[in-house]
Amino acid sequence: MKLADYLKNESIKLDEATIQKLESFSELLHEWNQIHNLTGAKTIAKIYENIIDSLYPLTFIKIPKSLLDVGTGAGFPGLILGIALPQTEIVLAEPLKKRVSFLKYACIDLGLDNVKVEGKRVEQVKHEPFEMISSRAVTDTKFLLELTKHISDAHTSYLFYKGSRVFDEVEAVQHQLSYDIVQKNQRNYLYIKADQ
C-alpha cells in the first residue's frame, strides 16, 4: 500500500510535496537502519505505520508555532511532525550519537529548515518556553513534565504518545490537568492543553 493510501484512510490531509518528503524519509531510514540499527521498524510498511502514528494527532491538536520532541530516536514523532508542519519551529532532543547523526543527515537531505537537532538530553536544552512538547516511548508522564519544566510555561501544551498505562500515569500527576485522551487502536494520545 502507498503512503498516500495510509494517510487517506486516517483522513490526514497533506500536499503532494509533503507526502514525497515523507516517502524520501522512509527510504532513507530503511537504508540507514540496515547498517546502524536505529529502530525496530525494519520494513517500509512498518515505517509508514510509525509515520501515521506520528501524524494522527494533526487531526485534533491546535498547530503550535514551536514544538520540542523529547527523545526523537529515529524520527518519531518529532522529525515527521517537522516535515508535515514547515511553519512550526521544531527542536528534537536526542542524546544517542548514531540517532543524532541520522536525524541531522535527514534534516539536510530533506531540506528541513524548520527543524533543529539538539544532540543532548532534554534537561540540557536551553530555549524559551515551547508552545508544544511531544514525546513517544521515552518515560512516564509525571517525569516528562518534570524534565521539561525549564522549557515550558502556562501556555505550553503537551502531546504524549502512550499505551494502556496512560490512565494510571495521569492519576499520578499531582496537579489538576486539563486534558483529552484520544484512543486509536492500541495508542492513547494524551493531549494536555495549555491555559487559554
Ligand SMILES: C[S@@+](CC[C@H](N)C(=O)[O-])C[C@H]1O[C@@H](n2cnc3c(N)ncnc32)[C@H](O)[C@@H]1O
Ligand atoms: C525507546 S526510544 C523512542 C524513540 C522514538 N521517540 C520512538 O518512539 O520511536 C527512547 C529515546 O529517548 C531517548 N532519551 C532517553 N532519555 C532522554 C532524555 N532525558 N532526553 C532526551 N532523550 C532521551 C533515547 O536516547 C532514545 O532514543
